[in-house]
Amino acid sequence: MSALDTRYNTEQAALMAAVERRATDGPDWVQALRQRGMRIHAEHGIPTPRTEAWKYTPLRSVAERSWQAGEAGPAVFDFDLPQYTESAVRIVLVNGRFDRNLSDVPRLPGLTAMSLRDAWTEHPDLVREHLGQIARIEEHTMAALASALFQDGLFLHLKSQAVIESVIEIVHVTSGQDEVFAPRLLILAEDGAIARIVETYITDGDTTAMTLPVSEVVIGSRANIEHVRVQDEATSNIHLALWETRQAGNSEYRSYNVAFGAAIGRTDQGIDLQGEWCTTRLDGVVVGLGEQILDNHTRLDHALPNCNSFEIYKQVIGDRATVVFNGQIYVHPHAQKTDAKQTNQAILLSPTATINSKPQLEIFADDVKCTHGATVGQLEDLPLFYMRQRGVPKALAQSLLVYAFAAEVLELISMEEVRLRLEQRLFERLNPTNA
């Protein structure tokens, strides 16, 4: 702790005490991960504007509050948890803990979905091999804190060649005030496995907690995984996530990052392409309104030849909200025949809305096709006039146009019920009064 400045120590004394208490929780290799997280976080603390990667995500207000380590949440809720499909595999985590009662995991060949805490005793080899090995917590001090604090999470394992027809729905509920929660996900899709996952982060009312999810996803060769992540927390909550994926050769990973909620919401998504002939999507839909600050940093590492990646981010920013997009694509010297496309578009709905957009392509191979395009604009006048001329009221016409702009990304989602529900949610988000 010596490297932390004194103010940080005082403000976060309770949190640091919890970190110390939890240091010895779990088998020695889990403890080693905790130590690593503790060391990194103690050295860097909560990022300040001086930290380059966090320049546009002002966390001063977060640093000035006194946080507690989160404890278990309620066993029941007085609202319906989101459910997209009838015959889903349902997994519910409350405050980062796997909830057996709220979850419904049918026995399906090749599928294991269980508490991470249980998995570290029941499947120690698998968990030990990957847990903490994918997420680059050295570069993410909040994920480092989460790695020191986490108590449980989800272990999702798809055996080789497993084909899961049902949608795997994961719901994360955060419930509490001034507490820090660290939901942890480990998803292992072995060779040839096929599955579709939708992960939704919500809050139990207007929480003022901090959710620090860390997800590690390992995609085996020839596996095909679709992964939708929906951050729909209350706009009073803090959500800072690290989501990292490693792809083996010939695999396909289609990921969609939907960010609607949180007062300050940030997702750092990284994908390492570690085999040839991979296909990757990392798309995003972001709606920032009111005073929201929503930041999405993506990193894509093309380490080997012949991989294709597509990235489309659509961002809607209104009121006094701030949205940040930073899209890094590294094409390493060996990664010839890489085809990488990045598009990021933003619509500003008000003169006080802010977008900071930074495409960052670093290409070290010569025989590649890499394109990127960033546009920032306002709604066009002519479509708006056309709709109003037909009788559609201005506010509705505007939201239809904004909806159409953003929904283009949702249309790529293959899970129909999920797509329809998210389209509806998008519309509600854009029309708080009509919802």
Place this chain on the structure above:
Amino acid sequence: MLEIQNLHARVEEKEILRGLNLTVRPGEVHAIMGPNGSGKSTLANVLAGREDYEVTEGSISLEGEDLLEMEPEDRAHAGVFLAFQYPVEIPGVSNVYFLRSALNAIRKARGEEELDSLSFMKYIREKIKLLGLKDELLNRSVNEGFSGGEKKRNEIFQMAVLEPKLCVLDETDSGLDIDALQTVAAGVNALRSPDRAFIVVTHYQRLLNYIVPDYVHVMVEGRLVKSGGRELALELEEKGYQWIEQELAGQV
């Protein structure tokens, strides 16, 4: 029904309409012809309430109401419909959803009950046959990827659905081949009724062979300088707009 008096309007500091007067009664079809740049499309857009057009003088009233005080959607609710010269493509908004939002907004403004999805579909399937449009166009995005002819037919189809009182057709014949022109004209003629009026803005006489007007007006430099019956259009076709311009010069 429509009373335009001494209308002056400008676009980006340039005065286009310079004292235009026009009275339109229910059931009438008025054609407005004129050379390029005479202000025909400006009149159409001013009637619809497009914001880029600034009215500097004069008045427009529709059934006694001051049209210039109304927002574009309020004019639509009051029964004004503009068939655009260049119908706008709106990617991501389906034709059917757009049209239902428009119709229900108009019905609501008229104090009528909004149509649910089922009764709306039933209602528009009858209308779509009228324009010879394929059903599948309904589920496509508004005008996106439509051919020129499909876009124009879609305008008239929307007009048929929304049942306006005052229909303004801005160069609806431009870019149409003869078959499409006949379909569009048949669609318009089917909508003619004793309580609905039309203002047909066109550069060529051709359209008026199919949509036969009660009155033809010639617009030159932002004013209606000559009015007559259908035969005026034929005369213009024969002698060209220069004839009017020369006639005007002779009067001075």
